Amino acid sequence: MGALDGKVAIVTGAGRGIGRSEALLLASEGAKVIVNDVGASLQGMGDDKHPAEEVVELIKAGGSDGAVNASDVSSWQGAHDLIHQAIDTFGQLDILVNNAGILRDKMCFNMEESDWDDVIRVHLKGHFATSHHAAVYWRGRAKAGEDVSGRIVNTSSEAGLFGNAGQANYSAAKAGIASLTWVLARELGRYGITVNSISPRARTRMTEGLFSEMDKSDAGFDKFDPNNVAQLVAFLASDEAADVSGQNFVVFGGDIWAMGGFHPVGELHRDSAWSITELAEAKSELFKDASPGIPPFSFF
Numbered sequence: 001m002g003a004l005d006g007k008v009a010i011v012t013g014a015g016r017g018i019g020r021s022e023a024l025l026l027a028s029e030g031a032k033v034i035v036n037d038v039g040a041s042l043q044g045m046g047d048d049k050h051p052a053e054e055v056v057e058l059i060k061a062g063g064s065d066g067a068v069n070a071s072d073v074s075s076w077q078g079a080h081d082l083i084h085q086a087i088d089t090f091g092q093l094d095i096l097v098n099n100a101g102i103l104r105d106k107m108c109f110n111m112e113e114s115d116w117d118d119v120i121r122v123h124l125k126g127h128f129a130t131s132h133h134a135a136v137y138w139r140g141r142a143k144a145g146e147d148v149s150g151r152i153v154n155t156s157s158e159a160g161l162f163g164n165a166g167q168a169n170y171s172a173a174k175a176g177i178a179s180l181t182w183v184l185a186r187e188l189g190r191y192g193i194t195v196n197s198i199s200p201r202a203r204t205r206m207t208e209g210l211f212s213e214m215d216k217s218d219a220g221f222d223k224f225d226p227n228n229v230a231q232l233v234a235f236l237a238s239d240e241a242a243d244v245s246g247q248n249f250v251v252f253g254g255d256i257w258a259m260g261g262f263h264p265v266g267e268l269h270r271d272s273a274w275s276i277t278e279l280a281e282a283k284s285e286l287f288k289d290a291s292p293g294i295p296p297f298s299f300f
């Protein structure tokens, strides 16, 4: 008995890295999995179906079922075809894990228009396009009187939550995904759909060389194994998480933080507008419990 027996899942960007671990774990828990991956380089160039094909082979060798989809998730038609491949191949869709992503890290003054457009397109539109087409399908089923138990798990990042220098495009897209998660959760809850996002840390080609302690394992526990992240995703995809929605989790090794979103760190109130001079005088009151400077990157 697996936690996802009878479910059909899509994982985007599942040929490598975190998505690969997610697809393999969902399948080992009983889900049939569409393994989407355009097979791009880290910067989003090229296409190669082999990584996705290998993941499907592993899924089948493990006794579950899967199929390759090579759509670009940031294409409206490609996202439509991806959702409908799951329905046409396996008869239904229950779980959508939006994970595909690319990087074009540059300081804002060096960034080219295409670096901005491509990263925003793959991450932000790539999350919305698939979610839109899945939502059309699930809402249609709910309106036809069927019981729907849909799951969307998005992939944000600490770069989006805190803003990382050198990643204006990526951080903006990931913050957008965190915000999109709240909107989708609010809009789709009435149809039986939960929507959550994760902000992971794991060893993949995206982070090779980034985390200095990545090669270390703690008493045999590999904190940077992407499978640690996949476990949380499988939980969020399961019936056990039917009451969890609109949440963003930072997940790293055995550590999981449920993040509270934006919240005030100081406040001023009165029944008239504040002048520049008055704001300058009230600044120390507004920031009495916080610094007026740039907030820290991490809460660790």
Ligand SMILES: NC(=O)c1ccc[n+]([C@@H]2O[C@H](COP(=O)([O-])OP(=O)(O)OC[C@H]3O[C@@H](n4cnc5c(N)ncnc54)[C@H](O)[C@@H]3O)[C@@H](O)[C@H]2O)c1
Pocket: 012, 013, 014, 015, 016, 017, 018, 019, 036, 037, 038, 039, 040, 041, 042, 044, 051, 071, 072, 073, 074, 099, 100, 101, 102, 122, 126, 155, 156, 157, 158, 199, 200, 201, 202, 203, 204, 205, 206, 207
């Ligand atoms: N690795 C980390 O520590 C970390 C940290 C924060 C966030 N993330 C996020 O996790 C997700 C997975 O990252 P990863 O580290 O596994 O990277 P990865 O490069 O190993 O995998 C990303 C996969 O997405 C695929 N892809 C890229 N563009 C696509 C498109 N348009 N359509 C379909 N597939 C596409 C790539 O071919 C690749 O296989 C990304 O959204 C990333 O931003 C990762």
